[in-house]
Amino acid sequence: MKAAFRQLFPLPVIAAALALFGPVHAQTWPTKPVRMVASFPPGTPGDVIARLIQPALQAAWKQPVVVDNKPGAGGNIAAGEVAQAKDEHTLLVGPDTVLTINPHLYKKLSFDPRQSLKPVTYFASFNQMLVCNPATGVNTLAKFTQLPSSTTYASGGPGTPSHMAMEMLLAATGTKQTHVPYRGPGPAAQDVLAGHVGCGFIVSSVVLPHVQSNRLLALAVSSKERSVLLPAVPTVAESGYAGFDATFFETLMAPASLPVAVAEKIQRDVRAALTTPAMQARLAEMDLRVEAGTPQESERRSREDFAKWGSIARQTQLQLD
Numbered sequence: 154m155k156a157a158f159r160q161l162f163p164l165p166v167i168a169a170a171l172a173l174f175g176p177v178h179a180q181t182w183p184t185k186p187v188r189m190v191a192s193f194p195p196g197t198p199g200d201v202i203a204r205l206i207q208p209a210l211q212a213a214w215k216q217p218v219v220v221d222n223k224p225g226a227g228g229n230i231a232a233g234e235v236a237q238a239k240d241e242h243t244l245l246v247g248p249d250t251v252l253t254i255n256p257h258l259y260k261k262l263s264f265d266p267r268q269s270l271k272p273v274t275y276f277a278s279f280n281q282m283l284v285c286n287p288a289t290g291v292n293t294l295a296k297f298t299q300l301p302s303s304t305t306y307a308s309g310g311p312g313t314p315s316h317m318a319m320e321m322l323l324a325a326t327g328t329k330q331t332h333v334p335y336r337g338p339g340p341a342a343q344d345v346l347a348g349h350v351g352c353g354f355i356v357s358s359v360v361l362p363h364v365q366s367n368r369l370l371a372l373a374v375s376s377k378e379r380s381v382l383l384p385a386v387p388t389v390a391e392s393g394y395a396g397f398d399a400t401f402f403e404t405l406m407a408p409a410s411l412p413v414a415v416a417e418k419i420q421r422d423v424r425a426a427l428t429t430p431a432m433q434a435r436l437a438e439m440d441l442r443v444e445a446g447t448p449q450e451s452e453r454r455s456r457e458d459f460a461k462w463g464s465i466a467r468q469t470q471l472q473l474d
Contacts, residue, residue, distance in 0.1 A: 179414035183242055186217040189405075190235050192228035192247030193309075194337045198358050198441060199246045199403040202276045202427075205435065209426035220246070224337065227255055227312035227473070229262060236269035238408060241415060245270065245406040248314055252406070253458040257466035258312045258473040267459070271409045272451035274420040275402040275444040276427065277436055280376035281318040282386070284360050284369040285352040286345055294373045294392040297352065302329040307345050307353035309338035311473050317462065318375045318399040319354040320469045325394045345369065357382075358439035375399035380440050402444060404451070416448045 191200045223231040235245040285291040308316035335341040338359040363369040389397040424445035
């Protein structure tokens, strides 16, 4: 039977048909509503971006686009749901840590993030801002490194960008502090504001208004470049720790089975939505830098950061299950 099939349809013909199927399939996608599962609570950068571009994507795709928040476990709850959906119309929104950090920290997951998910595009890059309550008297990174090892710090949750940026900083400075995780960067910032925890390395878009109103002191930013919104705040690298770079990316991910041609279509439509002057200005107000690279570019950066954060996880002996 197989031999007869091959005689009727030689391998080159079959290959050509399969190659043609991808682009044709991409032209008809989506055929039903698209669900974007956000791995962190409402108001976090990825959630905000998804909701901002939602109208443009609905217009481009001629289908409803629903943003559904499923926070918890450092993004693993949402990631597991999307990974197991095996559905071209179910996408994942969240920080790249789902692919670059979580596989190092969570060894007992029911799914392999890097095998079952893939990045479609990076929405935008973002950094963490090291902030302290003014009552601490800590207004420079040098003073922060002199705090006793009994000091606690706030983060948006285990394995989140704020947690990992701080652990990377503590390793770089040779200091120790105790981690106090919260359910998202918003609650973490609120407890630093209230003085329940002295400091935190928290996503800049959340703490920015509090720094601008002088309710929090900004010591440093985690990325290689200063924030355009707070140019007086140095980077960690400029503060004496050359090479320090904890840049993160809000990312659109999909089940690994998503056809390449469909992923490329999604990326083009997302890029068109993100790169309008109005949208870029809106995201810049939140200290977010538009990226919107191709699936191939996103996968390459994901591999590089997976290796980098694996080194940090081993150095700090971090494991969360």
